[in-house]
Amino acid sequence: xxxxxxxxQVGGADRTMQISAGGFWTIDHVSDLQPAVDGLVIDxxxxxxxxFRKIERMDTAGAYLAEQLLSRLDDSxxxxxxxxxxxxxxxxxxxxxxxxxxxxxxxxxxxIKIIERIGKATLxxxxxxxxxxxxxxxxxRHLIATIVRPARFxxxxxxxxxxxxxxxxxxIISLISFLIGIVIxxxxxxxxxxxxxxxxxxxxxxxxxxxxxxxxxxxxxxxGRSGSTFAAEIGSMKINEELDAMYTIGMNPMEVLxxxxxxxxxxxxxxxxxxxxxxxxxxxxxIVWLVMDVxxxxxxxxxxxxxxPWTFWVGLIKAPVFAAIIAVIGCYExxxxxxxxxxxxxxxxxxxxxxxxLIIVFDALFSxxxxxxxx
Amino acid sequence: MSSTNGYSINVNDLVVRLGNFTxxxxxSLQVRNGEIIAVVGASGTGKSVLLKTIIGLIKPVNGTxxxxxxxxxxxSSKEAHEVRRRCGVLFQDGALFGSLTVNENIQIPxxxxxxxxxKTREELxxxxxxxxxLDRDVGNKYPSELSGGMRKRVGLARALAxxxxxxxxxxxxxxxxxxGAAAFDQLLLELQKNLHLTVFIVTHDLDTIYTVSNRVAVxxxxxxxxxxxxxxxxxxxxxxxxxxxxxxxxxVINH
Numbered sequence: 001x002x003x004x005x006x007x008x009q010v011g012g013a014d015r016t017m018q019i020s021a022g023g024f025w026t027i028d029h030v031s032d033l034q035p036a037v038d039g040l041v042i043d044x045x046x047x048x049x050x051x052f053r054k055i056e057r058m059d060t061a062g063a064y065l066a067e068q069l070l071s072r073l074d075d076s077x078x079x080x081x082x083x084x085x086x087x088x089x090x091x092x093x094x095x096x097x098x099x100x101x102x103x104x105x106x107x108x109x110x111x112i113k114i115i116e117r118i119g120k121a122t123l124x125x126x127x128x129x130x131x132x133x134x135x136x137x138x139x140x141r142h143l144i145a146t147i148v149r150p151a152r153f154x155x156x157x158x159x160x161x162x163x164x165x166x167x168x169x170x171x172i173i174s175l176i177s178f179l180i181g182i183v184i185x186x187x188x189x190x191x192x193x194x195x196x197x198x199x200x201x202x203x204x205x206x207x208x209x210x211x212x213x214x215x216x217x218x219x220x221x222x223x224g225r226s227g228s229t230f231a232a233e234i235g236s237m238k239i240n241e242e243l244d245a246m247y248t249i250g251m252n253p254m255e256v257l258x259x260x261x262x263x264x265x266x267x268x269x270x271x272x273x274x275x276x277x278x279x280x281x282x283x284x285x286x287i288v289w290l291v292m293d294v295x296x297x298x299x300x301x302x303x304x305x306x307x308x309p310w311t312f313w314v315g316l317i318k319a320p321v322f323a324a325i326i327a328v329i330g331c332y333e334x335x336x337x338x339x340x341x342x343x344x345x346x347x348x349x350x351x352x353x354x355x356x357x358l359i360i361v362f363d364a365l366f367s368x369x370x371x372x373x374x375x
Numbered sequence: 376m377s378s379t380n381g382y383s384i385n386v387n388d389l390v391v392r393l394g395n396f397t398x399x400x401x402x403s404l405q406v407r408n409g410e411i412i413a414v415v416g417a418s419g420t421g422k423s424v425l426l427k428t429i430i431g432l433i434k435p436v437n438g439t440x441x442x443x444x445x446x447x448x449x450x451s452s453k454e455a456h457e458v459r460r461r462c463g464v465l466f467q468d469g470a471l472f473g474s475l476t477v478n479e480n481i482q483i484p485x486x487x488x489x490x491x492x493x494k495t496r497e498e499l500x501x502x503x504x505x506x507x508x509l510d511r512d513v514g515n516k517y518p519s520e521l522s523g524g525m526r527k528r529v530g531l532a533r534a535l536a537x538x539x540x541x542x543x544x545x546x547x548x549x550x551x552x553x554x555g556a557a558a559f560d561q562l563l564l565e566l567q568k569n570l571h572l573t574v575f576i577v578t579h580d581l582d583t584i585y586t587v588s589n590r591v592a593v594x595x596x597x598x599x600x601x602x603x604x605x606x607x608x609x610x611x612x613x614x615x616x617x618x619x620x621x622x623x624x625x626x627v628i629n630h
Contacts, residue, residue, distance in 0.1 A: 027537060031490050059538035059570060060506075061499055089569045097505040339519020340473025
């Protein structure tokens with residue numbers, strides 16, 4: 001079909017003009033025919049005859065082009081159109097719809113558009129902030145309601161969340177902190193060895209892993225792992241109108257979806273942190289033993305003496321806070337999903353990025369706080 | 376124009392299985408050039424599956440499917456591309472691309488298959504929008520901002536973007552109000568007449584069947600129960616067919 005062409009010819013003697021079209025006026029040939037139609041020089045004093053009779057096949061794209069041709073003739077003096085039945089019927093269809101399609105809005109000027117965009121973005125940001133505050137309030141309200149009436153607590157859903165976001169994350173978190181323990185001990189031994197203070201590698205290991213690395217690593221891995229899951233799960237339920245269905249059945253998504261995730265993660269992240277601490281210290285200890293030739297007994301003695309009573313707790317106190325940040329942001333972003341697959345992707349990404357960002361901000365705040373109170 | 380033997384679609388001895396479940400077992404169906412065929416059947420008789428098998432989304436276990444006289448199993452990828460260009464499909468919920476505006480959705484098939492200047496593409500998509508009864512303003516919206524009925528219309532506009540010879544419609548009037556549905560039927564008739572479309576409709580809507588279809592095919596018991604003109608089919612002696620055409624809901628139309 002692509003081999004057959006459409007054509008447009010212009011002829012005629014003085015005072016008359018003959019425009020004839022034929023062949024295939026279909027979408028495949030529109031780009032070939034368009035220049036011919038645009039380049040048509042119309043003699044407005046001549047009697048014009050348009051002949052569509054040789055057109056074998058015309059589709060709406062071709063008819064649109066023919067319409068363009070005819071509309072250029074409209075304001076010239078006299079013209080007549082010859083066509084066959086096929087062309088007539090499709091031209092009629094297209095011209096009818098063309099009339100209603102022709103209305104076009106004027107485009108606003110570029111500056112106004114930019115200002116409009118900034119304004120919209122600002123309002124949106126404020127709106128989002130307000131929504132987030134409302135969301136946190138809503139969670140708190142439901143949390144208090146659950147504490148007051150423990151019967152409403154969704155125990156099995158919470159246990160499932162602990163399994164999914166906590167238990168299933170044990171292997172990856174153990175491995176990562178084991179490796180980081182190795183890295184810290186190895187680098188510590190090298191650097192401190194230059195000062196002849198190799199033994200302090202153990203102090204370095206204890207403080208770094210217990211105070212910062214254990215919790216930070218676990219939180220970041222969980223933000224990537226569970227934060228994204230929460231947003232995607234809740235988001236796709238939102239797209240499917242499952243949340244609306246829940247409301248109508250009388251289940252509150254806050255109670256059924258959000259609280260189990262928040263409580264579940266708040267329980268599992270401290271446990272994961274303990275595990276991360278353990279494997280980090282094991283990894284570091286292994287290097288200290290193999291590279292520095294310090295026996296496990298000596299390591300234990302040095303390790304215990306390096307700890308202040310708060311070292312361990314400083315790390316662990318942060319865990320529930322970070323867990324709440326991850327879970328609340330994950331669920332919130334999931335709830336914000338609207339309509340499209342693109343929005344689901346955007347909000348899932350946001351859930352991860354925002355929670356990692358906030359975790360680090362809060363870690364800094366904790367450091368300052370602990371520094372000020374002197375532990 | 377479509378094929379030499381007079382059939383746009385020729386399905387022979389089709390066997391389709393999804394998992395362990397046999398949907399079609401030896402189904403045969405012919406669709407003539409230029410006709411509007413309505414495929415009906417109870418829920419779960421595999422109407423949509425048949426449509427998806429014909430357009431190549433589901434691979435049959437056995438049997439042959441010819442579109443425009445060419446066996447779709449034996450097409451080179453270039454030929455298959457060409458066949459697809461000549462078919463338009465409207466999915467049940469429109470299946471619009473959520474990250475693109477309505478205009479971009481309609482222009483996608485055009486961009487993919489033909490080279491056209493941006494302005495012509497815009498004009499064509501506005502024309503298609505107006506053909507399916509939507510305002511030009513709708514063109515700048517995203518599918519998530521539209522109602523279900525509007526999404527369906529946009530889906531049809533996208534299916535019509537390339538002026539296909541063969542149009543597949545999956546429940547085109549479901550979810551439309553009666554007036555909108557009637558307008559849809561009229562549009563379909565007009566397009567079919569002017570563009571010589573062959574239309575394959577999966578539907579439950581008796582109004583659509585009465586108004587637009589030249590032929591009705593009833594699926595059931597994993598096969599084609601019967602096909603023919605409306606009179607022939609409604610006279611067919613099968614409990615479901617009798618219920619369907621002579622039940623409570625059909626009375627309004629018969630009287």
